[in-house]
Amino acid sequence: MRKLPRTLLAFSLMTLSLPSLAVMPSAKVYDTGENLPKPMIMSRFVEMTSARKVDEATFEDLNGHQVKLSDYRGKLVLINLWATWCAPCIKEIPMMDKIRRDNLDKDLVVLPLSIDEAHGEVAAFLARHQLAGYPTLIDPKLQVETMLPANIVPATYAFDGEGNLVGFLRGYLDWGDKAVQPYLEQLTAKYANPDTAKNLH
Numbered sequence: 001m002r003k004l005p006r007t008l009l010a011f012s013l014m015t016l017s018l019p020s021l022a023v024m025p026s027a028k029v030y031d032t033g034e035n036l037p038k039p040m041i042m043s044r045f046v047e048m049t050s051a052r053k054v055d056e057a058t059f060e061d062l063n064g065h066q067v068k069l070s071d072y073r074g075k076l077v078l079i080n081l082w083a084t085w086c087a088p089c090i091k092e093i094p095m096m097d098k099i100r101r102d103n104l105d106k107d108l109v110v111l112p113l114s115i116d117e118a119h120g121e122v123a124a125f126l127a128r129h130q131l132a133g134y135p136t137l138i139d140p141k142l143q144v145e146t147m148l149p150a151n152i153v154p155a156t157y158a159f160d161g162e163g164n165l166v167g168f169l170r171g172y173l174d175w176g177d178k179a180v181q182p183y184l185e186q187l188t189a190k191y192a193n194p195d196t197a198k199n200l201h
Contacts, residue, residue, distance in 0.1 A: 024149060025052035029164045030194070036186050039179035044169055047187075051164035051194065057143035059113060062123050067111070067137055069163040075109045076188040077159040081150060082136075083115050084125040088172035089154040095175035096156075097134050099184065107161070107192035108184060112136040115150055160191040 028050040035047045059067050069077060080096050082089035093112070100110035112134060114122050119138045126134050144150045148157050148165065158167035167187070174180075 024168075025054045025147075025165055027053040029053050029162075032166060032190075036183070036190065039177075039183055041174060041177040041179050042169075042183050044171065044173070045167060046169065047167045048165065051160055051166050054147050054159070054163065054165050056163070057139075057147045058141070059111075059137040059139050059143070061135060061137055069159055072109050072111075072161075073163070074161045074192060075107045076161065076184075076192045077109045077111060077163075078184075079111045079113055079148075079157045079159065081113050081115055081144070081153045081155045081157075083153050084122060085116075086153045090129065092154050092172060092175060093129075093131055093134060097131070099175055099181070100135075102181065103184070103188075106185075106188060108188045113144060114138050115144065115153060158187060158191070160194045162194050164194065166191050 030051050032047065032049060032051055035049075038045060038047075054069075056068060056070060061067055078096075078099075080092070082093065084090075096110055096112060099108075100112075103110070114136050116122055116138070119140055122136060122138055123132070126132050126136065148168075149155075149170075152170045154172055155170040156168065156173070157165060160166045
């Protein structure tokens with residue numbers, strides 16, 4: 001897939017389900033109990049009935065520092081996949097950044113992850129769009145595809161405080177809706193400490 005022309009690649013990632021990349025992790029860790037009530041805006045968010053173990057992957061920030069899920073034990077982590085050629089992704093970035101900033105003192109972490117192959121262009125792209133302070137990660141070793149499906153962008157994956165996948169939303173969302181933050185706070189209360197969720201069933 002990495003060999004496709006950019007225009008076809010964009011189409012493939014945003015609209016198709018490619019079997020080789022669309023496989024969700026299957027190793028169940030614990031039942032998550034009753035799903036949280038969702039506001040209408042979050043209707044496409046899937047809270048999984050079982051937390052799933054994922055392979056550890058190492059990403060980099062734009063300064064070359066390594067970042068892993070295990071760096072955020074005890075936090076609910078939202079990994080937001082995006083790409084410079086994906087128009088809906090660019091629309092999401094300011095909203096995701098606001099969520100990130102609004103929760104700096106809470107147990108909720110937003111980790112933007114660019115899937116661009118030309119990693120050197122990411123910082124320049126953000127600067128052109130007045131988003132130079134957006135702390136995105138890049139994936140120079142292409143590890144995300146061994147961890148979770150990366151065939152649709154934008155996409156957001158939620159991980160509990162032990163790094164297990166507990167939910168996802170594939171496609172664009174208006175993260176700026178006023179109902180989003182309260183729902184994320186409920187997810188954080190349930191999953192930042194996974195023992196909370198484990199005791200719900």
